[in-house]
Amino acid sequence: MISPSLVLQNTIDGVFLGLFYSLVAMGLALIFGVMDIINFAHGDLLMLAAYFVWLTSADLSVDPTVTALLLVPLFFLIGLSIHYSMIQPVLGKEPLIQIAVTVGLGLILQNIALAIFKAEPKAVAYSLFSFSYSIGPITLYASKLFIAVVSIVTLYVLNLFLNRTFLGLAMKSTADNREVAQLMGINAKRLYALTFGLGTALIALSASLWMTFGQVQPYLGTSFSLISWVIVAMGGLGGVTGVLYSGIIVGLAESLGSLFLTPSARMAVVYIVFFLVLWFRPRGLFGRR
Amino acid sequence: MRASITRGPILEILILIVILAIIPLALMGNAYYELLAATVVLFSSMVVAWNIIGGYAGQLDLGAYAYMGVGGIVTAELWMKAGIPPLLGIFVGGAVSALIAILIGIPTFRFGIKEVWYALLTAALVVIFNNISRLLMGPFDYYLPPTTGFVYLKFNSYVIVYAIAASFLIIAFLVNFFVERSKMGYYFKAIREDELAAEMVGIDTRRYKLYALLLYSFLLGVMGYIYIVIAASYSYRIFDSSASLSIAIMGIIGGLGSVEGGIISSMVLRSLGEYFRSTFGSSLPGLDLLLYGAVLILIGIFQPEGISSLINKLLKRKG
Numbered sequence: 001m002i003s004p005s006l007v008l009q010n011t012i013d014g015v016f017l018g019l020f021y022s023l024v025a026m027g028l029a030l031i032f033g034v035m036d037i038i039n040f041a042h043g044d045l046l047m048l049a050a051y052f053v054w055l056t057s058a059d060l061s062v063d064p065t066v067t068a069l070l071l072v073p074l075f076f077l078i079g080l081s082i083h084y085s086m087i088q089p090v091l092g093k094e095p096l097i098q099i100a101v102t103v104g105l106g107l108i109l110q111n112i113a114l115a116i117f118k119a120e121p122k123a124v125a126y127s128l129f130s131f132s133y134s135i136g137p138i139t140l141y142a143s144k145l146f147i148a149v150v151s152i153v154t155l156y157v158l159n160l161f162l163n164r165t166f167l168g169l170a171m172k173s174t175a176d177n178r179e180v181a182q183l184m185g186i187n188a189k190r191l192y193a194l195t196f197g198l199g200t201a202l203i204a205l206s207a208s209l210w211m212t213f214g215q216v217q218p219y220l221g222t223s224f225s226l227i228s229w230v231i232v233a234m235g236g237l238g239g240v241t242g243v244l245y246s247g248i249i250v251g252l253a254e255s256l257g258s259l260f261l262t263p264s265a266r267m268a269v270v271y272i273v274f275f276l277v278l279w280f281r282p283r284g285l286f287g288r289r
Numbered sequence: 290m291r292a293s294i295t296r297g298p299i300l301e302i303l304i305l306i307v308i309l310a311i312i313p314l315a316l317m318g319n320a321y322y323e324l325l326a327a328t329v330v331l332f333s334s335m336v337v338a339w340n341i342i343g344g345y346a347g348q349l350d351l352g353a354y355a356y357m358g359v360g361g362i363v364t365a366e367l368w369m370k371a372g373i374p375p376l377l378g379i380f381v382g383g384a385v386s387a388l389i390a391i392l393i394g395i396p397t398f399r400f401g402i403k404e405v406w407y408a409l410l411t412a413a414l415v416v417i418f419n420n421i422s423r424l425l426m427g428p429f430d431y432y433l434p435p436t437t438g439f440v441y442l443k444f445n446s447y448v449i450v451y452a453i454a455a456s457f458l459i460i461a462f463l464v465n466f467f468v469e470r471s472k473m474g475y476y477f478k479a480i481r482e483d484e485l486a487a488e489m490v491g492i493d494t495r496r497y498k499l500y501a502l503l504l505y506s507f508l509l510g511v512m513g514y515i516y517i518v519i520a521a522s523y524s525y526r527i528f529d530s531s532a533s534l535s536i537a538i539m540g541i542i543g544g545l546g547s548v549e550g551g552i553i554s555s556m557v558l559r560s561l562g563e564y565f566r567s568t569f570g571s572s573l574p575g576l577d578l579l580l581y582g583a584v585l586i587l588i589g590i591f592q593p594e595g596i597s598s599l600i601n602k603l604l605k606r607k608g
Binding site for chain 2: 095274
């Protein structure tokens, strides 16, 4: 019998996880929305960043959360170099070609990671947030609470950026209507590079949050890529709030699915929700072109 | 966009049969190589089946192992639980697989899900089947009975397993051949090039996409049992996302709509991959996939039409 407190516990965990998923998917939503690029290597970049977190926090013995200071700018640059070498040549090409190139990038990242780090999962031994509170039957893990808070703050800042700064408005208007935005004098080439860099930098932040409680192995990216795409499909181009709500739905589906079925079937629940959304709300729950 | 390497289709089929017949002679009775050859040829036939939905109809299906796994498991279970011999069972497996594909395809095409969303949906399908079959079958490996014989499509010699895989490749090739030259094939290509325009000229795009899905899933469902025979056992792990992805990868590298390109890319890359795996497998696992990744990026950026058009260009330059 599943007790109510267990349901409450899983609901809380699901919301926290969902907020984190929204942050992971936000970079992808930006890249897809602004550039119309189908990036299948999104999760693999998170995997790469997570290994960087593991390396730096183990070697310099700093907290995984601190590594974000180093990794966010580094991944902005990595994003730029990926953009100029692989993404720019396939801008505006058929979806299939974009998928081919980014799947290729993902395969290369996965298998370089496999060659260097082997298949065993790696985790950071200790982080500042490795403790928990107990409130009655409910346990709140500080690390999960922390990543939920950081995710929501980052999404809020990003929302301000998209609505209050020139660059942010340029991104938003390009996502809205590419041709008109370019007629209004927006330099699409530079904007695309910045968007890809920003999307990749967000991934580095997600990775340092993930490593406060998660593990990294070479195939970590595959599930994150799919989950991010599911969130983008549901949230569509409904902006930051669409991604936020969709992330929470996915987090809840995963967490409650693992409670009511079994943990090994939790992704089936997420993807069945995804099927239903695509079938019955093809434009996403929160509006999509 | 479509390019054929040689002109005469009958000549092509004869060349394919001759090559497939020479391969086992070249392996000189080495059972391990025969098994590998059967694996590569079966993989190739999956790529050729994929060409119907991915190459002709232009739907980026990433769910190959979902349909293949369903067909294979149904065939094996029918034999073990109900005593229906696999020679008959493979067709039931194919039919069940096609039925499931159609049940999913109807709402999917009805709601106009295409491009990246279709790709994601089919990729998610493999994970759903993986999780559900794990719930139903548990984490165990199921072994086929040791019985051999033609009606069980199980043999002591790997050459015969190879021959069955090779005949699947020829059948898949022939299905492609007939589809391409039929009205349906032209409709598929119209849908691939511009779905809206195809609809404008009166093609029932939904119906024809379903036909493509039907042919593809039935062929894969029939092949599933041979996949299990080669692997000797089956479990929920037959629903493999990255393997499904690699089927589409070979189709893209070969060139959309080019059966010859798909056969060449899958045979060359998979054989190279198997070689890497056996030579560097312990020190550098994943070298085969690294190779696929690099080829994909190069093809995507420099040769989006795939290797078939590259080979054509080279042939033309010489001629």
